Amino acid sequence: MAFDADDEILQDFLVEAGEILEKLSEQLVDLEQHPDDSNLLNAIFRGFHTVKGGAGFLQLDALVNCCHSAENVFDILRNHKRAVDSELMDVVLEALDHVNAMFEQVRNREELTPAPDELIAALDALALPQVTGEVVSTERADVPAAPESDQDGGDITDEEFEQLLDALHGDAPVSGAADSSAPDQPAGSSGSGDEITDDEFEALLDELHGKGKFAAKAAAADDTQAASGAASPAVGNDGELITDDEFEKLLDELHGKGGSPTTGGPAEKTSQPKAEPAKVLPEQVPETKPAAPAPAGKAAPPRDSAPVAETTVRVDTKRLDDIMNMVGELVLVRNRLQRLGSDSEDEHMHKAVSSLDVVTTDLQAAVMQTRMQPIKKVFGRFPRVVRDLARGMKKEVNLVMIGEETDLDKNLVEALSDPLVHLVRNSVDHGIETPDVREKAGKPRQGTVTLSAEQEGDHILLSIDDDGAGMDPEVLRRKAVEKGIYDQDAADRLTDTECFNLIFAAGFSTKEQISDVSGRGVGMDVVKTKINQLNGQLSIVSALGKGSRIIIKVPLTLAIMPTLMIKLGDQSFALPLVNVVEIFHLNLTRTNVVDGRECVVVRDKVFPLFHIKRWLVKGSTGVTGPESGHVVIVAMGTNKVGFVVDQLVGQEEVVIKPLGRGLQGTPGMAGATITGDGRIALIIDVPSLLQHYS
Amino acid sequence: MKILIVDDFSTMRRIIKNLLRDLGFTNTDEADDGNTALPMLKSGKYDFLVTDWNMPGMSGFDLLKAVRADENLKTLPVLMVTAEAKRDQIVAAAQAGVNGYVVKPFTAAVLKEKIEKIFERIQ
Numbered sequence: 001m002a003f004d005a006d007d008e009i010l011q012d013f014l015v016e017a018g019e020i021l022e023k024l025s026e027q028l029v030d031l032e033q034h035p036d037d038s039n040l041l042n043a044i045f046r047g048f049h050t051v052k053g054g055a056g057f058l059q060l061d062a063l064v065n066c067c068h069s070a071e072n073v074f075d076i077l078r079n080h081k082r083a084v085d086s087e088l089m090d091v092v093l094e095a096l097d098h099v100n101a102m103f104e105q106v107r108n109r110e111e112l113t114p115a116p117d118e119l120i121a122a123l124d125a126l127a128l129p130q131v132t133g134e135v136v137s138t139e140r141a142d143v144p145a146a147p148e149s150d151q152d153g154g155d156i157t158d159e160e161f162e163q164l165l166d167a168l169h170g171d172a173p174v175s176g177a178a179d180s181s182a183p184d185q186p187a188g189s190s191g192s193g194d195e196i197t198d199d200e201f202e203a204l205l206d207e208l209h210g211k212g213k214f215a216a217k218a219a220a221a222d223d224t225q226a227a228s229g230a231a232s233p234a235v236g237n238d239g240e241l242i243t244d245d246e247f248e249k250l251l252d253e254l255h256g257k258g259g260s261p262t263t264g265g266p267a268e269k270t271s272q273p274k275a276e277p278a279k280v281l282p283e284q285v286p287e288t289k290p291a292a293p294a295p296a297g298k299a300a301p302p303r304d305s306a307p308v309a310e311t312t313v314r315v316d317t318k319r320l321d322d323i324m325n326m327v328g329e330l331v332l333v334r335n336r337l338q339r340l341g342s343d344s345e346d347e348h349m350h351k352a353v354s355s356l357d358v359v360t361t362d363l364q365a366a367v368m369q370t371r372m373q374p375i376k377k378v379f380g381r382f383p384r385v386v387r388d389l390a391r392g393m394k395k396e397v398n399l400v401m402i403g404e405e406t407d408l409d410k411n412l413v414e415a416l417s418d419p420l421v422h423l424v425r426n427s428v429d430h431g432i433e434t435p436d437v438r439e440k441a442g443k444p445r446q447g448t449v450t451l452s453a454e455q456e457g458d459h460i461l462l463s464i465d466d467d468g469a470g471m472d473p474e475v476l477r478r479k480a481v482e483k484g485i486y487d488q489d490a491a492d493r494l495t496d497t498e499c500f501n502l503i504f505a506a507g508f509s510t511k512e513q514i515s516d517v518s519g520r521g522v523g524m525d526v527v528k529t530k531i532n533q534l535n536g537q538l539s540i541v542s543a544l545g546k547g548s549r550i551i552i553k554v555p556l557t558l559a560i561m562p563t564l565m566i567k568l569g570d571q572s573f574a575l576p577l578v579n580v581v582e583i584f585h586l587n588l589t590r591t592n593v594v595d596g597r598e599c600v601v602v603r604d605k606v607f608p609l610f611h612i613k614r615w616l617v618k619g620s621t622g623v624t625g626p627e628s629g630h631v632v633i634v635a636m637g638t639n640k641v642g643f644v645v646d647q648l649v650g651q652e653e654v655v656i657k658p659l660g661r662g663l664q665g666t667p668g669m670a671g672a673t674i675t676g677d678g679r680i681a682l683i684i685d686v687p688s689l690l691q692h693y694s
Numbered sequence: 695m696k697i698l699i700v701d702d703f704s705t706m707r708r709i710i711k712n713l714l715r716d717l718g719f720t721n722t723d724e725a726d727d728g729n730t731a732l733p734m735l736k737s738g739k740y741d742f743l744v745t746d747w748n749m750p751g752m753s754g755f756d757l758l759k760a761v762r763a764d765e766n767l768k769t770l771p772v773l774m775v776t777a778e779a780k781r782d783q784i785v786a787a788a789q790a791g792v793n794g795y796v797v798k799p800f801t802a803a804v805l806k807e808k809i810e811k812i813f814e815r816i817q
Contacts (some may be wrong), residue, residue, distance in 0.1 A: 046750060
């Protein structure tokens with residue numbers, strides 16, 4: 001089957017089938033909760049089926065094969081010939097893993113690694129009905145390399161044909177019993193009884209035209225012809241199997257009857273009672289109509305809302321990134337113009353600038369909207385993760401997801417994926433107790449992990465709750481001392497919240513026994529770093545015996561950031577507004593020194609004070625500052641510190657531009673931006689600044 | 695000849711469209727299931743329908759039945775695309791008035807042959 005898989009089609013396939021596979025993983029886990037949901041079974045069947053169909057054209061035989069076997073399992077399931085159980089789910093999920101792996105290989109243009117034969121065999125075994133005595137529709141464990149090759153050109157037997165005729169007359173249902181009567185078939189295709197050949201189909205059409213005997217004769221002739229040429233299994237060759245003579249007769253017959261198959265008696269008979277679907281149509285027409293003229297090739301219809309989604313266009317994310325970037329530039333120009341406009345007396349100028357402001361703001365919002373994706377994309381992975389973990393650890397865990405529709409920037413969705421997986425794993429592994437322990441503690445055997453997302457202003461709040469054991473601050477304190485992170489004295493002074501935050505410290509793991517899931521103490525600090533990179537914040541609430549809650553707060557988008565502009569000397573810097581807690585004026589002679597550190601007391605709270613000018617501006621290291629200055633209190637998690645700055649410029653929305661290659665990775669700098677007055681300001685990365693200098 | 699391609703999988707529509715284009719049929723439209731296809735067929739003066747079997751919403755089989763039940767469409771030639779040549783399916787489709795079927799994956803040559811066969815029969 002030579003098909004020139006041109007690259008565009010391959011890309012289309014990757015995107016579209018990728019969506020299907022993602023959905024499949026969700027659906028499969030869903031299925032375990034609702035094993036009898038026939039809509040779900042159908043959807044899963046169709047998912048594998050569709051991927052298989054596409055892969056077939058692209059000659060991805062290994063992928064076709066695995067999908068095919070999985071599809072067969074679901075064909076049996078949806079026909080209620082077998083029930084869903086956990087063993088079956090394990091096999092099917094493993095199959096999906098292999099499909100995903102192969103898919104990844106296709107994406108990377110690598111050679112496909114076929115699924116192991118044992119897996120295919122296991123799937124094929126599951127594709128047999130549980131109830132014996134019926135003939136299986138398809139079974140081809142023995143021909144894994146060529147799943148589509150079993151349409152034999154001429155394997156119709158007289159018996160089969162008789163049955164076909166019977167079936168057409170409605171006397172007897174088609175049964176696959178003929179299988180046994182075709183022992184002379186080529187290699188291992190036991191499924192041929194259920195498959196129709198082209199010749200049979202031709203005969204069938206003839207039959208439906210009411211030609212009766214002629215068709216039988218023709219097909220019988222076909223049969224002998226085909227038997228002689230049975231070596232070629234290709235579907236396409238069958239045309240030659242009808243002799244010219246027969247064909248002439250066939251045409252004559254058809255012309256005599258003067259009709260297409262549609263006017264045939266039996267056809268009309270069968271179509272009448274089944275015309276019901278057509279009646280439903282009028283009400284569907286109005287909603288589907290507008291979608292109809294849309295050029296469908298580029299559309300990305302999610303399966304369930306297909307008719308509506310046909311109005312959508314698939315766009316390369318690269319293009320969206322470009323647009324976002326250009327809007328970013330536009331925002332900068334607007335800031336610039338605003339600054340210039342405010343100096344000007346011209347009323348028209350003011351008007352023009354303010355309408356530019358409005359339009360740019362709207363444009364920015366609209367472009368951001370196009371980059372939004374529901375968090376569901378990440379959440380979708382969790383049912384599977386939790387299921388596998390719980391099964392592996394013999395725990396009973398129910399995963400509840402709230403706010404899956406919450407939209408956030410595409411880049412964020414991707415960036416959050418790993419940290420979230422880690423946190424969820426952690427909740428299941430460390431949080432939720434085993435069923436027996438839970439029962440003793442008077443809790444339901446099944447633990448609950450709740451994953452929720454909601455938008456709060458220009459932030460997204462994500463939280464992971466579990467009703468597990470919770471964390472014991474005392475244990476954490478002890479651990480901190482053991483690991484030498486704090487001395488006993490300092491550890492005792494930690495608040496409970498600070499203790500909980502210890503789990504995000506590098507090299508900190510309280511689990512005595514390391515499991516293969518979590519507990520190596522590498523993960524959590526990576527999570528924290530990652531969230532910090534996203535300008536996000538992490539916090540923990542925990543109650544011993546009741547459970548823990550981890551809250552992640554991240555900005556809606558990564559590209560545009562509200563900042564507080566400050567000046568050190570005559571150089572501008574931008575402090576991310578998320579970090580800024582308060583600003584005040586301070587007499588710098590009235591600071592205290594504790595533990596050799598300069599501190600400031602604000603409303604009875606002590607904050608370390610840093611002169612960041614000494615760190616960031618050349619030549620100001622030893623210089624004693626003025627007697628009074630502005631102090632910005634910034635927060636990272638539960639830590640709060642004060643920065644002394646020379647000047648506060650104001651709040652400005654900046655577009656983050658990465659630093660040049662030579663400067664990348666400069667500690668304390670998140671990037672740069674162009675300010676309203678056309679100058680470059682460096683954006684301060686507070687956590688890394690403190691880490692590096694303090 | 696104006697052809698409507700119905701498949702829920704847009705990649706597949708594109709593949710079929712490309713194959714048809716290779717055969718010289720450039721006037722093609724697409725629909726993603728029976729529910730979208732039927733109104734298009736009713737208003738669009740199509741000469742040929744290529745439809746997938748297995749689709750959510752309205753399946754190819756239901757679409758076929760709806761087409762045959764419609765006074766204006768009942769003579770429209772229909773080619774069914776299926777994944778397997780399952781006997782009972784094809785028999786049912788033939789009874790419902792399908793003109794031809796083609797098994798995935800197929801080449802332009804196979805498609806051509808199927809189409810020719812259908813038109814030979816009709817004429």
